[in-house]
Amino acid sequence: MSTSPFIEGLAHRELRYQCCVACGAVQTLTRYACRSCDGNRFDWRVSRGEGTVFAVTVVARAPSEEFRALAPYALVLVDLDEGFRLMGHAVPGVAIGDRVVADYFIHGERTLIRFRP
Amino acid sequence: MIPALNPAYIVGTGNTRFGRLEGYGALELMAQAAQRALDDACMSPAAVDGVLCGYATTLPHLMLSTLFCERFSLQPAYAHSVQLGGATGGAMLMLARELVRSGRCRNVLVVGGENRLSGQARDSAIQTLAQVGDADFEVPNGASVPAYYALLASRYMHETGLTEADLAELAVLMRSHAMHHPDAHLREPITREQVLASKPIASPLKLLDCCPISDGAMALVVSAESRRSPAVAILGAGQAHRHQHLSAIADTFNLGARDAAGRAFAEAGLQPGDIDYLAIYDSFTITLAILIEETGFAPRGGSAARVRRGDFSAGGALPLNTHGGLLSFGHSGVAGGMGHAVEAYRQLAGLAGERQIAERRCAFVHADGGVLSSHVSLILGRED
Ligand SMILES: [Zn+2]
Numbered sequence: 391m392s393t394s395p396f397i398e399g400l401a402h403r404e405l406r407y408q409c410c411v412a413c414g415a416v417q418t419l420t421r422y423a424c425r426s427c428d429g430n431r432f433d434w435r436v437s438r439g440e441g442t443v444f445a446v447t448v449v450a451r452a453p454s455e456e457f458r459a460l461a462p463y464a465l466v467l468v469d470l471d472e473g474f475r476l477m478g479h480a481v482p483g484v485a486i487g488d489r490v491v492a493d494y495f496i497h498g499e500r501t502l503i504r505f506r507p
Numbered sequence: 508m509i510p511a512l513n514p515a516y517i518v519g520t521g522n523t524r525f526g527r528l529e530g531y532g533a534l535e536l537m538a539q540a541a542q543r544a545l546d547d548a549c550m551s552p553a554a555v556d557g558v559l560c561g562y563a564t565t566l567p568h569l570m571l572s573t574l575f576c577e578r579f580s581l582q583p584a585y586a587h588s589v590q591l592g593g594a595t596g597g598a599m600l601m602l603a604r605e606l607v608r609s610g611r612c613r614n615v616l617v618v619g620g621e622n623r624l625s626g627q628a629r630d631s632a633i634q635t636l637a638q639v640g641d642a643d644f645e646v647p648n649g650a651s652v653p654a655y656y657a658l659l660a661s662r663y664m665h666e667t668g669l670t671e672a673d674l675a676e677l678a679v680l681m682r683s684h685a686m687h688h689p690d691a692h693l694r695e696p697i698t699r700e701q702v703l704a705s706k707p708i709a710s711p712l713k714l715l716d717c718c719p720i721s722d723g724a725m726a727l728v729v730s731a732e733s734r735r736s737p738a739v740a741i742l743g744a745g746q747a748h749r750h751q752h753l754s755a756i757a758d759t760f761n762l763g764a765r766d767a768a769g770r771a772f773a774e775a776g777l778q779p780g781d782i783d784y785l786a787i788y789d790s791f792t793i794t795l796a797i798l799i800e801e802t803g804f805a806p807r808g809g810s811a812a813r814v815r816r817g818d819f820s821a822g823g824a825l826p827l828n829t830h831g832g833l834l835s836f837g838h839s840g841v842a843g844g845m846g847h848a849v850e851a852y853r854q855l856a857g858l859a860g861e862r863q864i865a866e867r868r869c870a871f872v873h874a875d876g877g878v879l880s881s882h883v884s885l886i887l888g889r890e891d
Contacts, residue, residue: 394643396643397643419641419754420643445659445662446658447657447709448707449649449651449654450709451651451653451708451709453630453637453649453650454630454649465648465654465709467662477644477754486661486665497649502647
């Protein structure tokens with residue numbers, strides 16, 4: 391399985407995001423074509439990890455055994471200051487509009503993000 | 508000159524009961540629904556020249572449509588399956604109409620069904636569904652489909668003022684409708700207080716904000732001619748696909764539902780004001796609220812107020828999902844998303860039996876797949 395630069399970045403505690411070479415538009419998720427122009431070449435950059443909470447939920451019913459031990463846990467969508475949106479965990483109590491910063495934690499074999507104020 | 512397109516009518520529907528149907532496989536359920544639809548249409552299987560079927564999570568097969576055709580002894584001139592999550596049923600109906608309109612087919616059988624509840628462990632069903640999330644950015648967080656919708660709900664409620672008590676109204680309404688349908692999965696009456704006190708799943712969504720997982724199947728026949736009076740035609744259809752993943756939603760107030768509906772209304776030459784029946788996808792209470800509001804059948808944050816006024820009740824001005832929707836009739840994947848159109852057809856055709864409401868002429872049907880990702884709108888009209 392090929393590893394995405396994003397997943398690779400997490401292992402190095404780096405929050406990586408795509409930026410269009412042609413127009414500079416920052417992309418959410420991974421794209422093969424720019425969402426703003428006809429460009430299809432991207433640089434991966436490293437985010438400072440600071441952003442604003444766009445949405446939040448507390449998951450009480452985990453979807454799998456490996457997450458059941460963590461439940462209840464907060465998941466958030468955060469609008470990072472560089473201009474992309476990212477899903478991550480969050481410390482309890484964060485609310486929409488809160489300023490947060492990305493932190494990292496190891497879960498099983500993966501590094502995941504946990505946002506905190 | 509462009510030759511005139513044929514009209515396309517729904518001429519028959521069939522369904523199994525929804526709920527726990529132990530011992531039946533996906534194909535068997537599909538066959539039961541298909542047989543009932545053909546019987547309802549008074550149509551011989553030999554007359555079916557097109558077959559569209561959905562997918563089944565319990566029977567992942569490369570060629571489900573022709574597998575089904577062999578087992579059901581059909582030899583159509585056109586067949587394939589369609590995959591568009593919850594919007595699959597709507598997309599199949601839209602395509603069936605196109606096939607009939609173009610003259611490619613005369614009689615298209617549209618079928619979906621699976622043993623989603625009894626055919627797999629609950630965890631397995633939930634994990635399969637969670638894969639609609641992004642494999643790198645979303646799924647690894649331990650996110651589930653309810654969590655994706657819950658995140659969207661948190662934002663939507665933040666912006667519109669819609670409350671958990673508002674969402675509960677929609678759950679109660681769907682249950683009050685399912686109570687009158689003998690084939691519905693969940694028929695015990697519930698109250699707003701019970702919804703609010705139900706087990707937390709992913710805030711703000713609680714157990715009774717979520718549809719159940721069901722076994723069941725549905726089928727419809729779309730034809731170039733209808734011998735039934737009144738006839739029910741598919742007058743317009745539209746789609747919109749603006750994102751796949753929750754993270755990629757660009758505008759919470761423009762998810763694609765309005766675009767799809769606009770295209771369907773334009774094609775039908777009708778206005779939302781012409782609609783007197785609503786058939787709207789309701790995987791969660793928030794799904795239903797957002798879709799009602801984005802398609803303009805209630806103001807932003809105002810869907811529950813219309814429920815409280817009785818507008819969406821069976822006796823109201825704009826009856827909504829009189830079979831009970833996914834929330835209470837049940838959700839067996841593709842078939843769950845076909846239930847809304849099946850019920851709309853039956854109400855328009857005057858075939859809803861004890862659930863029959865006052866005469867209806869024009870239904871708006873809307874389905875979404877993914878996380879409000881893929882949208883299909885259909886407009887059904889009674890002709891007599
Ligand atoms: Zn660009």
